[in-house]
Amino acid sequence: MSKQSGRTKIDIADVLNLPLETKSQEEAKEKKLSSFTEGRLKVYDSNINNVDIFLKLLSERVNRQLASSMVGCVHCGMCAESCHYVLARPDDPTMTPAYKADKIRRIFKRHMDWTGRIFPWWVHADIPRDDEDLNRLKNIVFGTCSACRRCTMNCPMGVDTALLIRLARGILTELGIVPEGVFNVSRDTWETGNQMAVSEEDYLETLDWMKEELQEELEIPEIDIPVDKKYCDFMYTINPREIKFDPRSIADAAKIFHFAGERWTMPSWGWDQTNFGLFSGDDRLGGFVAKNLYEAAVNLRARRIVISECGHGYRSSRWEGYNWAEYDQNIPSESVVLTLMRYIQEGRIKVDPSKNQEPVTFHDSCNVARSGDLVDEPRWILERTCSDFREMSPNRKENFCCTGGSGLLSMAEYKPLRMEVAELKAEQLKATGAKLVCTICHNCVDGLTDVIKHYELDMKVVQIIELVANALVIDP
């Protein structure tokens, strides 16, 4: 698959020179938000030596894994073959993962490696000179990489470029040199405990509403969406977009849990399983969000945490969050996909594949498949709930990103480049001939919807909970 010639390409200089937007940062300062005054939310300050702080934080944060990714690259080019940015813009060397990583690597070499200190010209070692250089680095690490880790999977030396990208993002976040979209989400998360600033009142009201709708639809007055119920088999956690903009997925989940005879609850606090700390590289933010979730489960004496369909939320809550929060895991967490699979295996719910007739393909979310090892389970469910399931190619851990990963959905300024390199994804989707593309990630839902709209494909994005709810056989 290669880029077709003749289409207008974006001039990469336009992306690299995008200015630092500080409107939201100024507002946060003016309003004296507690997250700002208490030092959790970082804003840009042009009067301090940001380069020095960058270098200091770099030395503090380079651990063994990062160091091996810093020194391991032999510039073999395998990463280029696996990156959708490169495959869609083959004539642009700046898209190569090794090139992007080298922008960080050269600072490491100049500052921390003896070769770079003695022969900087020989080993291409260099440090950023000023805030403009740091801003350009921001545009590279936030704007030209979706941290999908497809290059990591295909690197013979085990170099984790996405880890280097996250390191640089995290340091820039400390300096307030960060895209406005990422800043806004970090602000809302610090201030309200969830990424969309949903108040507890609104959250509870929406859950009540969904409960009433379900009771009416199914004519079952005892169907419930319990909140803060203790000693349940699991605590269900969601992505804030479900509660704010599209709670149909919550109703679908509640419906399935009811028919499975589940004892479950949602927490009134600690319900946001998403985590922008993964995207911004801010481990403190990551730890704050993850800890809210883990502590909610402990307080409710839940036996398990179930995470609704969300790629980065799954990776953060299931895998990374324990490290960020420095929290010992004693309550297991799982994706709702595993919960659904168990229901079908144990005969707790019955499903009829003939209820989902349209051809459906499956898009593996990067954070779930490559970084979360949840690959066969969604397919096991799709084969039992859909009559025409077909794989896309490549698939599983070799699948291409929806193009909206790593928080790119919240950074509108990088959308033109994202849509250009999405050509690959569009071809991949189209080749399946499917009418539906299923994904177990809310971020991928929007990423894929953008691709479908931009490339005018005749497809719709669905999630597994919707397909299972649709295939449910309800005994009279």
Added chain:
Amino acid sequence: MPELDVGGKTYELNEEGFMQKPDEWNEEVASALAKAEEGLDELTEDHWKVINYIRGYYLEKNLAPMVRKVCKNSGFSLKHIFELFPSGPAKGACKLAGLPKPDGCV
């Protein structure tokens, strides 16, 4: 930066088609956005009911309302909201009401 031309005046949009300067919004802009972004040739009374509510809520609170509030106020079901605005409440209705792009995973 993408632009939208309405009645001889040019409005700046962001890369996702949301208004760059939400204060400049008016009903003609909403109709033009509906056509350009949502493929809607005409906005019905139902559309306006939703758009006007979201607009008013935004002006008051500087925030997009929960879809719960949109449904409660308009009396429409969630299903009907998605029928009215194919891209949903965030990328459809909020965009037409001239709000900036909602923050987060949307």
